[in-house]
Amino acid sequence: MDRNDFRERLNWNACVECGDCLVRCRYMSFTREEAKAEMGKVNRGEPSRALDGCMSCYACNAFCEKNAHPYERIHYAWNDRYEREGLPARASYLMPSRQPNFREDMSFTDEERELHRRWAADDPPARTVLYPGCNLLALPLLVPKAVMNVLPVWGRWDLCCGEMYFRMGILSKVREIAGRLTRFYRGKKIDEMVFVCPAGYNMFTNVLPQQFEARFSFRTTSFADWFMRKVAEGAFSPKRLSGDLVIQDSCHARVLGRDFMESQRRLLAELGLTVRETPRNREDGLCCGMAAGCNSYSAFDLLRHGMRNIRSLDRAEGGEIVQYCTGCYLTSGTMRLVNPFGKRLTHLLEWVGRALGEKRPRMLYRRAFSVLKGIALHALPKYFSRKRFRL
Numbered sequence: 001m002d003r004n005d006f007r008e009r010l011n012w013n014a015c016v017e018c019g020d021c022l023v024r025c026r027y028m029s030f031t032r033e034e035a036k037a038e039m040g041k042v043n044r045g046e047p048s049r050a051l052d053g054c055m056s057c058y059a060c061n062a063f064c065e066k067n068a069h070p071y072e073r074i075h076y077a078w079n080d081r082y083e084r085e086g087l088p089a090r091a092s093y094l095m096p097s098r099q100p101n102f103r104e105d106m107s108f109t110d111e112e113r114e115l116h117r118r119w120a121a122d123d124p125p126a127r128t129v130l131y132p133g134c135n136l137l138a139l140p141l142l143v144p145k146a147v148m149n150v151l152p153v154w155g156r157w158d159l160c161c162g163e164m165y166f167r168m169g170i171l172s173k174v175r176e177i178a179g180r181l182t183r184f185y186r187g188k189k190i191d192e193m194v195f196v197c198p199a200g201y202n203m204f205t206n207v208l209p210q211q212f213e214a215r216f217s218f219r220t221t222s223f224a225d226w227f228m229r230k231v232a233e234g235a236f237s238p239k240r241l242s243g244d245l246v247i248q249d250s251c252h253a254r255v256l257g258r259d260f261m262e263s264q265r266r267l268l269a270e271l272g273l274t275v276r277e278t279p280r281n282r283e284d285g286l287c288c289g290m291a292a293g294c295n296s297y298s299a300f301d302l303l304r305h306g307m308r309n310i311r312s313l314d315r316a317e318g319g320e321i322v323q324y325c326t327g328c329y330l331t332s333g334t335m336r337l338v339n340p341f342g343k344r345l346t347h348l349l350e351w352v353g354r355a356l357g358e359k360r361p362r363m364l365y366r367r368a369f370s371v372l373k374g375i376a377l378h379a380l381p382k383y384f385s386r387k388r389f390r391l
């Protein structure tokens with residue numbers, strides 16, 4: 001992979017080594033002078049504390065006023081590490097292309113399997129479709145039936161957007177996925193792809209086309225914008241709900257920007273719900289913990305950062321927690337199993353379903369338990385293994 005390709009595309013030369021990105025990082029503690037020095041090392045391709053301590057939360061891209069993409073510069077250096085050293089054995093269980101992996105170990109009900117089967121058609125069921133992504137495939141009953149009637153879901157596991165590889169800096173896999181998705185969607189009759197998952201939305205809208213030469217002919221829309229548009233057109237008449245919810249923003253939402261984050265809040269407010277904030281929120285909010293495994297592939301890091309996040313949500317004002325990223329929801333579900341004494345976790349789609357008069361079975365804890373069990377059985381025993389592998 002040619003580093004100069006990215007230098008040009010991602011505006012790396014615009015970096016003035018001001019240090020803003022690392023000074024605002026919530027996971028490492030740098031003085032201004034240290035932050036400047038560490039970014040200088042990152043820019044020169046030298047070893048840096050930033051490369052070791054970064055947990056891939058993506059927020060520094062939102063902090064950089066020069067749009068110089070510090071996030072990619074840090075974690076693309078991880079790609080060099082991967083090319084040199086491969087991955088530790090404990091990372092294998094997290095990789096969708098390895099077996100066993102945590103996705104294949106999930107057991108689904110008959111109703112969920114039937115949804116997977118219906119969603120996996122080769123050709124699109126409508127010109128506007130909902131892309132499920134891996135996270136919604138893991139929790140398919142989150143999609144309200146009334147939504148599916150207007151917005152058919154179309155997608156399957158092998159059309160994964162590659163977000164996990166991107167976050168780990170395994171760029172050859174991301175490039176491979178960009179090519180596969182370009183070939184799959186070429187000539188398919190769709191005008192618009194709607195995304196609940198901010199990760200899938202950002203990958204299809206920005207990362208894959210801008211960095212990995214994917215080409216898609218459809219436009220991309222976030223679910224919140226699509227749903228509010230349909231309400232305005234009269235396709236849905238949601239009833240007013242009441243509730244007092246503390247909101248979690250996702251890592252991708254921070255780089256998608258304020259409009260994206262505000263549209264999630266507007267949708268909840270339009271349903272009659274009161275949205276509360278954590279003391280650190282939006283760009284400065286905490287990661288759910290999922291990204292914490294991306295640097296050291298450590299389940300302990302994931303647990304540590306995931307618990308820190310859920311504690312901050314539990315301490316904030318608001319009766320329940322609402323998350324719009326299904327990955328955050330699943331990750332926080334595993335944290336709630338470890339610490340069950342806190343606020344109830346809810347997903348934005350559950351509130352939409354409720355406003356449309358539906359109540360579907362909650363599969364969160366069952367799925368979260370299978371993720372925890374899989375990690376305990378397949379990743380932890382390899383924790384101290386010296387074996388390495390390449391994808």
Ligand code: SF4
Pocket residue numbers: 014015016017018019020021022039063064065066067068069070
């Ligand atoms: S990446 Fe941006 S915020 Fe970070 S040092 Fe460079 S210019 Fe400053």
Ligand code: SF4
Pocket residue numbers: 021022024025026027028050053054055056057058059060061071074
């Ligand atoms: S990605 Fe997050 S953890 Fe890593 S340097 Fe940027 S702000 Fe810090």
